[in-house]
Structures are given as C-alpha cells and as structure tokens.
C-alpha cells in the first residue's frame with residue numbers, strides 16, 4: 001500500500017486521506033513515501049487512450065482506491081468537457097513539440113487535474129466515512145480558481161471558496177470567476193497579490209481553534225491548490241501521455257530521453273514531471289521557466305531561495321508568484337527525505353524570507369535547468385512563433401518557449417523537447433494581440449475577435465459564454481479579513 005507522509009514530520013496517511021486533508025496538520029505537504037515505478041511498457045501505453053493511461057498511472061499512486069472507483073473518476077473527468085478526444089494534443093511547431101493542456105472547460109492546464117479532483121475527493125470522503133461537509137478553500141493566481149469552481153460547483157456536500165488578487169489576474173480570468181453561478185460557491189477579490197492570498201489561506205488552514213469551530217458546525221477544510229496530492233498525481237499522466245505519443249508516432253524510440261520545458265509558478269506542474277521521471281519516464285532535463293518574478297531561476301543558479309524582492313505584475317499573471325509552495329516537496333527529496341531539515345528550511349523561509357541549500361543538495365538538482373524570460377522576450381516569442389509557423393501561443397507558454405531558446409543558446413542538446421502549453425491564447429488575448437499586431441484598439445472582446453480573425457482558431461465556449469453573463473460575486477476584502485469572509489459564508493456566527 002502507498003503511504004504519503006508530511007515533508008515536516010513523521011505524519012503518515014493513505015492516498016485518499018492525503019487528498020481529503022490537502023495539507024498535513026503540521027503545515028507540511030504530503031509526499032509519496034516511495035515513488036512507484038510505471039509497470040506497463042511504453043510501447044503498450046502508446047496504444048492506449050488518455051483515460052486508459054490515466055488509469056495505469058493513478059492506480060500506482062492512489063492504490064487505496066478500488067479500480068472501479070478510479071475508472072469512475074477518470075471517465076467522468078476526461079469526457080466531452082474537453083473539446084478534443086485526444087484530451088492533450090501534442091503538436092510540432094518549429095523545433096519543439098507543444099503539449100496543449102488547455103482543451104478543458106476553463107481553457108488552462110489546471111483543468112487537467114481539477115476535472116478529476118472533485119471525483120477523487122468525494123470518493124475519498126465516502127471511503128473514509130467522512131461525516132463533515134467539505135469546504136474547499138482556494139487561493140488562485142487566476143486559473144486554479146475557475147477550474148476549481150467549475151469542478152466543485154453544484155457538487156453535493158461540498159462548498160468552495162476562492163480568493164484571488166483583485167488586480168493580479170487577467171480580465172477574462174476575473175470574469176470567469178465572478179460569473180460563477182451555483183450557491184455552494186463564493187469568490188472574493190483580495191487587496192493584495194497571490195502570495196498574500198496563499199499565505200492567508202494557509203494560515204486559516206492552520207488555525208487549530210478555527211478548525212475546531214468549523215468541525216462543530218459540521219465542516220472540514222480541504223484544498224484544491226496544487227499542494228493537494230489529488231492535483232499532483234493527475235498531472236503526472238500527461239507527461240507520460242506526451243512521451244508515449246512520441247513513441248507511437250515513431251518520433252522517438254521507447255526508452256530514448258526527451259526534455260520538457262514547464263512554465264512555472266507554484267512549482268506544481270513541473271514537480272509532477274519530476275515524479276514522472278522518478279517513476280521511470282526517460283526525461284533528460286526539466287527546464288523550469290520563470291517570468292520576471294524569477295525567484296526559481298535564482299534558486300537554481302545560486303542555491304539560495306529568497307523571496308525578499310520586488311514583485312512584478314506581468315503578462316503571465318498565473319506565474320506571478322514569489323513563494324512556490326510545491327518546491328517544499330523537492331526540497332524534502334533532495335535532503336534525502338529529511339523532515340527535520342525541511343521543516344528548518346521552511347521555518348527560515350517563514351521568518352527570514354529566505355533559505356540556502358547545501359552543495360550536496362544542489363548536486364541532486366541536476367535534472368532541473370532554470371531559465372527566465374522578461375516581458376519583451378515573452379512578447380517576442382509569441383510574435384516570432386506566429387510569424388514562423390502561424391501558431392499562436394499564450395503568454396505563459398511563451399515564457400517557456402523563450403526559456404527554451406535561451407537553453408539552446410547555452411547547451412548543445414538535440415533531444416526532442418516538449419514545451420508544456422498551459423493556457424489558451426484567448427485567455428490572454430490583449431497581451432497576445434499586442435505581441436502580434438502591436439497596440440490595437442478596442443476592449444478585450446474586440447481583441448478576442450481580432451485574434452480569431454488572425455489565427456483561424458475557433459473562440460472557445462469558455463470565452464463566449466461569459467461575455468454577457470451576470471456578475472454574481474462582487475465582494476472585495478483585505479487579506480486580514482479573509483477568515484471573516486469564510487465565517488460569514490458558512491454562517492458560523494449563527
């Protein structure tokens with residue numbers, strides 16, 4: 001049986017408990033005690049559909065779920081909600097492959113995991129005889145919020161509360177969230193940035209008095225953020241899918257190494273790639289692409305993680321993050337699974353805003369290559385790829401493709417490389433249009449229209465359906481008031 005343990009102590013739980021809890025009680029994140037190995041040959045996986053591959057991976061990592069339950073979760077998650085049967089198309093443009101993870105309901109890669117998380121969580125509640133109603137508490141840099149809302153809206157015996165940085169998300173991202181209809185949802189703008197939202201959410205999670213009160217009212221918190229194992233594990237699947245798709249097409253031999261370039265914020269997506277490698281996927285380099293908020297680039301180049309720096313609002317808002325939560329899991333692994341040492345480093349991050357790793361730990365980071373792209377480089381990458389291949393990438397993906405260019409200028413590496421494409425360009429149409437056509441006139445919907453004219457790609461339903469939708473969530477608060485918002489929504493004072 002698989003066990004997950006906290007990065008900060010010896011707490012151990014089953015996979016379904018890890019999904020239910022989100023975070024360990026000591027503030028640590030759950031990590032697999034032992035990473036299982038992929039036990040089906042790649043040539044055989046290459047014959048399978050996305051859902052079937054998902055089953056082969058999920059059953060390794062979530063082995064307390066019955067196979068019926070897992071299949072139920074998978075086949076309800078990866079269905080017609082996606083606008084393509086492939087679920088995650090892999091296309092070759094220029095000298096790289098693009099793994100398009102934006103064909104789900106909210107047109108960003110968060111859908112890949114958040115389409116299945118509600119099923120995994122309600123199943124886990126049943127398996128563990130949970131009596132309380134689950135309250136999903138979420139901080140979002142823009143995309144998790146809507147993807148989690150879309151997954152949990154209307155789901156029986158759950159409520160979902162989303163906090164987003166009021167001025168730190170794109171107009172489309174915001175509209176997607178504030179128009180969410182169902183009564184079990186609450187969306188609140190926060191006067192602050194993503195790190196403020198995430199820190200306050202973590203503090204609410206960790207307030208033992210509040211948790212006690214909550215339980216008396218019949219509620220229990222969980223998380224839909226990428227700290228939840230139920231997000232991480234489904235994200236491993238598409239790395240395997242991309243690899244075996246290349247095998248199937250004859251682009252690589254089974255066993256041949258490839259690279260992935262991952263546009264990174266909270267370090268969730270790229271950590272899933274790391275687990276895929278540890279599970280046996282032949283990955284050479286994981287290129288960690290940051291935007292102007294290049295705290296991870298600096299970490300990989302110096303071994304010092306330091307969040308004491310200016311925070312930039314960029315064209316890739318979902319990556320505007322200075323505290324990359326999931327890095328804690330990697331830190332834990334490179335300490336040689338030393339919870340005490342991880343706890344010490346995280347305490348230093350909490351009090352000093354920084355920590356430094358040993359050279360021995362740095363040695364174990366060789367799979368990773370840090371790179372970053374500034375605002376101009378990002379816009380340039382969009383226009384260059386459009387003019388060369390008539391292919392439009394979004395701003396986050398463009399950070400990755402610009403980072404890959406930089407990598408190639410430094411390192412002679414001819415291995416096939418997959419750029420993880422995390423959002424539809426329609427979600428960030430004004431910035432994308434600025435890159436391709438310069439500053440154009442009009443509001444965001446006119447820019448979407450112009451992008452449609454120019455790319456020929458159909459406007460996704462996710463965009464067209466919110467244009468005239470009524471705004472239902474108008475609440476704005478300070479980070480210090482977030483706990484009160486939760487209290488009010490759950491009617492805890494009555």
Ligand SMILES: *Cc1c(COP(=O)(O)O)cnc(C)c1O
Nearest residue numbers: 143265266267268269318396422
């Ligand atoms: C969330 C997000 C990212 C960053 O992913 P992490 O798992 O937080 O590193 C990149 N691009 C887009 C479009 C996103 O929504």
